[in-house]
Amino acid sequence: MRHFRLWLACVTLAAAVAPLRAQERVGVVASFSILGDFVVNVGGDRVSVTTLVGPDGDVHVYTPAPADARKVADAKLLIVNGLGLEGWLPRLLQSSGSKAPIIIATKGIAPLAAGSDTDPHAWQSVADAKIYVANISDALAAADPAGAEVFRENAKAYSAKLDGLDREVREAVAKIPPDRRKVISTHGAFGYFASAYGIQFIAPLGVSTESEASARAIAGIITQIRKEKIPAVFLENISDPRLIRRIAAETGARVGGTLYSDSLTGEKGDAPTYIELVRHNIKALTSALAD
Numbered sequence: 112m113r114h115f116r117l118w119l120a121c122v123t124l125a126a127a128v129a130p131l132r133a134q135e136r137v138g139v140v141a142s143f144s145i146l147g148d149f150v151v152n153v154g155g156d157r158v159s160v161t162t163l164v165g166p167d168g169d170v171h172v173y174t175p176a177p178a179d180a181r182k183v184a185d186a187k188l189l190i191v192n193g194l195g196l197e198g199w200l201p202r203l204l205q206s207s208g209s210k211a212p213i214i215i216a217t218k219g220i221a222p223l224a225a226g227s228d229t230d231p232h233a234w235q236s237v238a239d240a241k242i243y244v245a246n247i248s249d250a251l252a253a254a255d256p257a258g259a260e261v262f263r264e265n266a267k268a269y270s271a272k273l274d275g276l277d278r279e280v281r282e283a284v285a286k287i288p289p290d291r292r293k294v295i296s297t298h299g300a301f302g303y304f305a306s307a308y309g310i311q312f313i314a315p316l317g318v319s320t321e322s323e324a325s326a327r328a329i330a331g332i333i334t335q336i337r338k339e340k341i342p343a344v345f346l347e348n349i350s351d352p353r354l355i356r357r358i359a360a361e362t363g364a365r366v367g368g369t370l371y372s373d374s375l376t377g378e379k380g381d382a383p384t385y386i387e388l389v390r391h392n393i394k395a396l397t398s399a400l401a402d
Contacts (some may be wrong), residue, residue: 131239137255142197143170145376146216146243147384150190152269153247157258159187166377175203183207188254188281190214190247194222194231214250216243223302232373236303237277237389240376241270276386283393284308287400294328294396295332295358300372312394315342329358336362343367343399366398 132212136159141147147162154160161182164170170192191197193215203388204213211360220239223230233239248266279295284292301312311334336358342361346352346369359366366369369383370392382388 125396136256137251137258138185138187139251140182140189140211142189142200143168143173143373144188145373145385145388146192149216149243150239150251151260153244153266154251155261155265157255157261163400164374166380166383167374170271170373171195171198171337173199175199175206178261179203183211184309186211188212188214188218188250189249192231192233194229196231212250212254214246216246218242218246223306225299225302230299230302232300233284233303234385235301235372236307237280238271238307239303240385241273243367244270246275269353272386276389280308280389280393281338283397284310287397291342291400293339293341294367294400295336295341295355295364296372299369304392310400328356331362333358336364345395345399366400368395 136157137154138159139150139154140161140163141150142162144162144166147160149157150160157339160182163175163179163182164173180203185295186209187208189211191200191213194217210309214323216240217231217233220233220242224234234243244266248262251262255262287310290307293313296314299312299314301310301314304310307311314337342362343365344355346355356366358364369381369396371388375384375388376382380401381391
């Protein structure tokens with residue numbers, strides 16, 4: 112009987128603690144899936160993460176739903192990319208009435224220019240991804256001081272994985288002959304990757320998928336592919352594939368597969384996490400370019 116009472120007390124205590132722990136979690140809203148993955152890795156069990164633009168979603172052209180305003184209103188912390196990526200954010204903030212702190216995850220990153228625009232895709236450099244992680248760790252520590260040490264340790268462990276990932280990318284690129292380090296992608300999402308790792312990306316669209324490729328731009332790229340013998344063109348998971356397939360058909364360039372630029376996939380896809388996204392992309396690039 113004594114053992115039964117002890118067991119019952121333990122079960123009752125566990126039941127009482129479980130909802131308390133759930134309530135203590137920091138409610139974080141991340142603007143898109145890649146940021147959401149960073150927050151999960153840093154926050155662990157101490158955060159509850161909601162992502163506005165989900166898997167395979169295009170953050171450039173996203174239209175917030177009324178439910179998004181409610182999510183933002185309920186959040187303790189809102190983490191966004193910045194650099195002009197979330198053009199829809201001011202309207203969403205206004206409609207939500209949220210007073211939650213807004214964390215710009217790209218703080219401290221030197222932005223790249225893309226013509227007259229700022230390139231917002233800084234996560235494509237793994238070294239810059241570590242800055243995202245540090246900013247998120249600081250923000251979570253400020254929101255939940257009791258978990259500060261946990262966030263720092265999680266960020267340190269995840270950053271070590273990113274260091275290894277960065278080495279993987281550099282070793283893979285080194286196997287590609289220098290004269291073959293050129294590809295065509297749909298929109299200008301890989302400027303930071305190009306700057307960090309030395310592969311040239313040419314895109315008919317600008318840094319936002321909201322733009323449309325002009326006939327002149329497409330003709331120029333077709334000419335460039337033929338002149339420079341650019342070996343491969345790539346689709347993107349967030350973009351209409353017809354433009355790239357047309358360019359491939361007219362030039363004979365190989366379609367090297369799909370690159371993941373602005374979004375993760377679902378759990379069963381090729382890129383359900385940021386690390387898997389980068390690994391998928393570098394594998395696709397080296398497979399197409401190292402021949």
